[in-house]
Amino acid sequence: MTRPDLPPPLKQSAQQTLHHPGFEKLARLGYTAKGIVYFVVGLLAAQAAIGAGGRTTDTSGALQEIVVQPFGKLLLSLVAIGIVGYVLWRFAQAIFDPEHEGRPNSAKRIVNRIGYLLSAIAYSGLALTALNLILGTGGADGKASQDWTELVLAQPLGQWLVGLAGTIVVGVGLSHFYQAYTAKFQRHFKLDQMRLSERKWAKRVGQFGTAARGVVFCVIGLFVIIAAWQSDATEIRGLGEALAVLAQQPYGTWILGIVALGLIAYSIYSLIEARYRRLIQD
Template structure:
């Protein structure tokens, strides 16, 4: 008896061929570079605020707003936007095909990793949309989008529990980043054979410092989400900019903020190295 392919199986091979196109790799590498630029601006502004030379604590959208106000800002932001779209597209490919087999060997881990890739694709798609609005001359809203989304979720049935769960998950992600930084597991993603010994060592150091800084900030964001759920107050929630501001408000805050800001700058350089040397596996 002849077997009939389902519509989804008929689409799988064309989708894999499209995802394996050389332009996907080029866009992915441009995406890592764009991500690095965004982190550099966030880190630089935070470092300036910490050391009392201007600057501010802001998030990725604030970084894009800063870029567009610079000389040739719209042109620079347009390049970053292409990179952000490329990064979102690469994350989508990872969500659908998991070409790096990041979730192996356990099924649960694979599902969790793909969910993470999908959320990253949505995040960077939204960031690209924000950049396009800025290029077109439409300013972003001055409110805290994290608080807005938290309020919407908490207004739903079981929303408070979902926000609390999200907070615990984000804390878990932060701890995972700290562990990754400690064991330098990220090195497996690089074409180490193409790098000199000095480049490998600097990549390891920058990656450990930068990923640890991200882990700390994720932990703070998760903590505020959890507090928002416990206190039933969406205004307790904080995004990236709010987490950095909260860090600055602590005892020895400028020092703490300065260390994390330098970590973000280190991560930005690490992302630029990723753009050059990361392994981009095809589905």
């Protein structure tokens, strides 16, 4: 459940926290909130694809869409609590590795834990955006990535560092394709508690959704590489802009529609995780 090199008192405290029913509920609420956010992103993109309104947006835009609905601040408050729960769970995965991903101290295990840490940081920003929207102080301006990229590009070897970051993002996208093909994500489910039909649908929506996320990551990563090549931070694209780029391609309406449905599938997959994911490996 925890790192073997932790001091015994800290290790015992971490074990008690990870096994606390309240912490597990908060983590599962986190997966639920994540699913809701991606459902909104996918739904808006699907509507844009078929010309029924909607728009291409990112996760922050999804929160903005939620807050303008009837009882929007209440709904967003519940989602925000879930996002905070997801942040705490990601930090727990990064620090304590409760799911025992790979062999101890293996490269895979280290990479996974770094990924969880970066995810925790990213969702911390999303939680802050939700708080700002609830308080009425506005959301993020969507230029943080460009600002950070511009700062890095101004440093020695900055272009190489940004290019490396873009390559890593593309690699993450390709790893999503691999996960979609192998459906290894099923090992995280409590399969013994799922009916056969539930297993089949969990696998299908998981594969479709994971592949759609892979497409988005690859597009985002390619634009990071372009930004490095041209030393131009304005080339950076986020989730919403990546979807807009897909829509501008030949047969873009179809491409956007398929990816949008994939993101909706990913949202359903997140809800399945909220119910059936095995959070602690004993």
